[in-house]
Amino acid sequence: MVATSTIYPALGVAADSYQKDKLSGAEQHPLSFKNEKQLVLADQDSQKRAVDAHIQLNYAEEPTAKQATKLNYDPVGWHNYKFKYKKANASIGKSWLFNRGHLIGYQFSGLNDEAKNLVPETAYLNTGALKKSNASNKKAMLYYERGLTKWLKHHKSSRLDYQVTPMYSGNELLPRQIRLSYIGYSNSGEKVKISLKSYREEDGNDGATVVYLNNDSSNSIINYADGTAKNTLHKKADLAAQKEAAEEASSAAASSSARASSEAVSSAKA
Structure with missing residues (x-):
């Protein structure tokens, strides 16, 4: 199921919000409850940018096939660099700056090489670390994906509504933030608030929980207009x-x- 989504200007940003001002993205609202899996991907915009990805599913509808390790599609603005970074022991290592980032993770959608679901994301935003991963990092998508996977496992009779929206500044090719929005539905269609115990969680529209995550990395300066970057270490x-x-x-x-x-x-x- 595919639908076109409209880019909306960002509303006023609350003082305690992690939302960056003057960014725009698709409107945030849960899908209407249906007792079936729904997957809605917005069409790419005129600049070939991914716009919005939205899914509603229960535990039994999660994909079971193993994810392919290789991606062939390069989202607009895609570049990659192996940059220096400082390790915990103060030694210097090198790691890839960017990932081809899925908006809706494979563990929910079963989509891997889908253009409407991919944007350039820093490895830090995607995995919570400059190299490898850190699932406890609340500034990264991995923390919330793991949390929502666990929520589905512990609420097998309920449904998860999960929307992921890249937030852009003007015509820049790379999103400066990724907005996550999630809410549960009971098997009778009643909304269920979800909290993953993150300090970045905010109240969104229609009872949903919203999180804004920055698409950045401590060891780089990113040109969001074209996706190029410089190592600052x-x-x-x-x-x-x-x-x-x-x-x-x-x-x-x-x-x-x-x-x-x-x-x-x-x-x-x-």
């Missing part, structure tokens, strides 16, 4: 090292020139 140290090396090279050149001049004078006297 040790920038000052690198510049200082470059300056020191330049000064040493200049000093060495001066010494070499002085020696050559001295040798020339000695040769003339001889």
Whole structure:
């Protein structure tokens, strides 16, 4: 089931909200209750950006097939970089900055290489860590996906309504935030509030819980207009090292020139 979604301007941002001002995205509302699985993907907009993904399902309707490991579709604005990052022990490692991020995770939708469900997301937003994953990080999608999976498992007679919306600034290709919206339905269609015990949870429309997550990474500066990025780790140290090396090279050149001049004078006297 596929439908077109409209981009709406963001409403006023509350002082205690994690929603960034002046971003826009599809309107947030739960789907009407149906006693069947619903999957609604918005058509890409004129810039080929993914706009909105929405699902309603129960535990028995989760996909059981194993997810393919490879993705072939590159969402608009896709670039990737292997950037330096500082490990917990203060040593330096390298990791990929971006993931091809699913809006609705495979564990709910069964979709893998679907263009309407993919945007460039930082690895940190997607998995909660610069490398590997951290499922306890409430700034990352993984925390909420794990929480909603557990909710379905413990409420097998209920349905989960889950909407994921990329939030854009103007015509930028990369979303600056991802908005998650979730609510439960009892088997009789009554709404059930869901809380995953996150400090980032807010009250959304129609009783839903809403979370805003930033599409950023501590070791980079991202150009959201085109998806390019720069590694910021040790920038000052690198510049200082470059300056020191330049000064040493200049000093060495001066010494070499002085020696050559001295040798020339000695040769003339001889």
